[in-house]
Amino acid sequence: MKILIIHQNFPGQYKHLAPALVAQGHEVVALTCKVKEPGHWNGVRLVPYPIRGSSTKGIHPWLADFETKLVRATSCYQGALPLRDEGFSPDVILAHHGWGESLLLKDLWPGARMGLYCELYHLSRKPFLNFDPEFPPRAPGGDPIRIRLKNLNNRLHEEIMDAGISPTRFQASTFPEEWQDRLTVAHDGIDTDLVAPDETARLELPDGSVVTRDDEVLTFVNRNLEPYRGYHIFMRALPEIMRRRPKAQVVLIGGDEVSYGAKPPAGKSWKQIFIDEVRGQISDNDWARVHFLGRVPYERYLAMIQVSRVHVYLTYPFVLSWSLLEAMSAGCAILASDTEPVREVLSEGETGRTVDFFDRDGIxxxxxxxxxxxxxxxxxxxxxxAHAVAHYDLQRVCLPRQLDWVARLAELPARPPRD
Known part of the structure; x- marks a missing residue:
């Protein structure tokens, strides 16, 4: 079988699935704007293409999101033309459509079956919109319309989607009813053999000291330190935590940028805004026990969760972070927000403890x-x-489900483009 994979940051969610498909004997090609030169990765042929064009200056802000996706879609279409002209005709197209790249590919290969990675459908009602009252909508009357317009890319892809896959039930549930009979829930998978408890784990801190499992280490991880992942809530709890836990070392991983939600005021970062808010409430000696690692290599992140005594995970009702499942796989005692995506994987009193997202004192x-x-x-x-191994193990649970999904996708009749 010939399989084409589309991901702007390849391999992304196809890190394990793509090589597994190669191992099954399939011809796998990845069309991606991430690389500059043709090549191969784990048996996958890499075909680069450039992004051509940019957003129109002064365009209506509600349309800007879709225009960016259309620019990427036309660029990917142009990048795919040489593949078609050389005679490559995929039986299956696998795409993370969130950036729009795959939108026009059925016009090149109408007989291909398209399987989409369905990460999230934007919903304009609470708690998906305006979950956090501290950050009110920019345009209260228009925000629901703006959010619905963000789904233009989702809606156009639905017309050509033969099947979809979502990593969690929560994420799948955000998609409309007409998607549901084509959606399969299968997580990307956690390497539970690698991400496992390690009594000998050691983590070097920025000041040169080293912590182990013998130390009282509290951990907190975001891709970027921002409100969507409860960074502001955690930071506001920190002064009292440091006062009550005089031996605790608090370790935070995360960048200074924005992955989700609103940007901070110009010239600032959410990280620094909330440091500035609480710093005056924490003595210099206690602040020396708070360690910001920034973004780190995976091995250093893994050591962090392996030495963690309690791992704190907070999130809006949004895409579930891999870090929560990896912390579970590492055997962490977890304190997490009682929000819907968390409740799917973590049970209060059984596999962790939960608390209201906004309850600083409860945390x-x-x-x-x-x-x-x-x-x-x-x-x-x-x-x-035990729960992570039973339900989210990469090799024994998740990857077999993904491979089965691809096999079933290949047997479906293809949906051609619609006028």
């Missing part, structure tokens, strides 16, 4: 309770790992 109390109860932490951590 402090629950955290201190967990730190004072090593037997309970051990029980929660063991249960969390």
């Amino acid at each position: 402090i109390e629950r955290l201190c309770e967990m730190l004072d109860d090593p037997a309970e932490r051990a029980r929660l951590g063991a249960n969390a790992r």
